[in-house]
Amino acid sequence: MIYFDNSATTRKKPKSVISQVVNGLTNYSANPGRSGHKASVNCAIAVNEVRENICEFFEATSPENIIFTLNCTDALNLAILGSIKKGGHVITTAFEHNSVLRPLHELKNKGLIELSIVEPKNKNIITASDIEPLIKDNTYMVVTVHISNVDGAITDIKEIGKLCKQKNILYLVDGAQSAGHEKISLKSDNISMLALAGHKGLFGPQGVGVLVLNDNVNLSPIRFGGTGTDSIKLLQPSDRPECYESGTIAVPNILGLDAGLNFVKKNFEIIQSKVAFLSKTLIYELKKINCIKLYTSEENLFGVIAFNISNIDSSIVSEFLNDKYSICVRSGLHCAPLKHKYLSTIEQGIVRVSLSYFNTVDEIYTLIYALKDFVKSFDIC
């Protein structure tokens, strides 16, 4: 099987990730922060070291600002629902995933916020100049994706971060597809909140996401319960990070994520370079096929390549690849309806090839061979 759906979940994990999850299920099988005994304390120390590691990599200010969640969607929900200012105004983009669009529309639909959605003026890149004209007196947050899960388009987060800082507005970045592929710094990118998926470019297991906070962010919890702190209080305490992490946290997943992050740190440049090379090769070869409609530009070599073949429904292509060649790609709408509207692919959907460091150039050529077979078989071009 050739797996090209790494934007959904990186299939192959470094061995250290699996061994750290097992370590979490055996040597660190206890509940951190709930007891004073060795098993619990060792666990709490290990988890805190992971917070430190994440904090350092994303240049946050303190391990207390590293919040573990179920997944990136959970992190985005905490950021969006937890920061709400009633009657306030939020700006987001047409390139967002439903994990951003749906919580924001939930708030809008309830009449709690005003919402503006920007489309880029220039080709397929969201910039500060798209955002700035929409800022109003009651704008309290800007939310943008960093790298689009549909076509790999990158957002100019640095300039938007600067703008938000200058205007004293929160800036929430959805790093689901970019973490592990591009450097992200809370400090130098002026990000208020960064949402991360553990199981994508960071090579961790499914079942852990992260919200990285800046110091100045005031966030209400969205889940309430045991925190291991202030047990006597019937209302949620305010200790950070505990107040956002009610209930037992997923220690094996957190340790697995740590191993994934260490793999990324150690190999960052080679990962970036290999994914860029694979992306470039794929784009180069796709362009040779006459009736390919390519949506990913050659500047966006982040391992997300989107295309269609003529006007053929994207799912017909993906089914052919799956059935005849055991090649896994995703088709249809990629949980980002406004992006598809922007690209005029609501009906057709998009064939998405998403790559990881563990893919090979041979796999790319097999895909190209298979696509040429498709074009020939269906006598399209």
Place this chain on the structure above:
Amino acid sequence: MIYFDNSATTRKKPKSVISQVVNGLTNYSANPGRSGHKASVNCAIAVNEVRENICEFFEATSPENIIFTLNCTDALNLAILGSIKKGGHVITTAFEHNSVLRPLHELKNKGLIELSIVEPKNKNIITASDIEPLIKDNTYMVVTVHISNVDGAITDIKEIGKLCKQKNILYLVDGAQSAGHEKISLKSDNISMLALAGHKGLFGPQGVGVLVLNDNVNLSPIRFGGTGTDSIKLLQPSDRPECYESGTIAVPNILGLDAGLNFVKKNFEIIQSKVAFLSKTLIYELKKINCIKLYTSEENLFGVIAFNISNIDSSIVSEFLNDKYSICVRSGLHCAPLKHKYLSTIEQGIVRVSLSYFNTVDEIYTLIYALKDFVKSFDIC
């Protein structure tokens, strides 16, 4: 190390649990319900089989009613925040964990609900007759713990379920400590919603909880995002279970939980019998120590045994056990402040020994030996 903190997390897991988590990280490493390719479809089939397994064990009506969450607290939050009826009335008990008390107090504090908290009239057991007098016209839900995490006291859920059915009120049961220890049936216990922890008596990994729903429960999602369904919609779709499971679900944890559940199913009677035997032995031996204050009654042999030694702060006892004997017990308040108030142990806390099937009678005798040493060393009795 002797580990007696299994109510926090069962430390030792069946080997099949670990191998299934690894299986999830390798052979089933894909995103279920997001694509039509083999890797994704196989994953979705595997996850659905786990839903069927859980559905059968807890006698729910359909796999669609099995909702995977981060942990039991997350499941309780979904149940409590998702079922809110503004201006309505909820009845709960003084025996609840903060995972129930805090979301309810959050709603009460915001003026959204009225809240009544019952204490049992009879010794340490919550019954339908405690609940019934508090039911009002606007009462829409009763929430009770099944087995207390503080002292193992059991609630008469069958009678309360009957009462709630008769009065047409939702009944939410916190099964964090009871699942895997006692039979729970949505059908015959008349439960509307059952919240479960994966990593306790069901021997799964941390990072997965479950909310089991009955058909007649109308619940709003509390997280919004990609569901793999109706991608075009900007508001959360209503498909069950997807609408409650936004974002990538934790496949390795879910498969691990399945293995844990199978272990429990296969060995249910022997697990129950061993935990009861260990509990009975411990209570029997504790009673021989003069200055022991025992809070767990001999009818509640569910592996949660609570005591204090004279008026000594519970943390002094737990630290002694940890430091001198490497015995892990929990002390202090156990995230259940009103239960401690009821037992008059707010100041002293409680020493809690929580057992699993994998504990041994030798470990119990070592604990008794250590406690006698404590009593002697501190010259208490």
